[in-house]
Amino acid sequence: MSKNKLKQQKAKLRELELLNTQIEARATYLLAFLRHKSLRNTEIYINIERTLFEPGSDEFTVKVVEKPEGVKALLEVGFEYVCQKEGLIFLRKRK
Secondary structure: OOHHHHHHHHHHHHHHHHHHHHHHHHHHHHHHHOOOOOHHHHHHHHHHHHHHHOOOOOOEEEEEEOOHHHHHHHHHOOOEEEEEEOOEEEEEEEO
16 A cells, blocks of 8 residues: 555544544533433434434425325325315325
């Protein structure tokens, strides 16, 4: 392995260690701030925050059906009910 490649790998390793330290510090801060006894409880709130506030895909696949059989089939594959209008049922699924 060349010296240059070895230097790059060591730099990446240091960067990952620093990132891990920062993540642990944030979790510890939240643990104390929220007055949790267990880090597991804090991790739940961290995951909720990520889910709600991280930018994600706002694109949906939309299906429109008239009959209950079609609604049932789409719900079984992960679509969610949006609304009903003029006898049509609108369902969506995140892409």
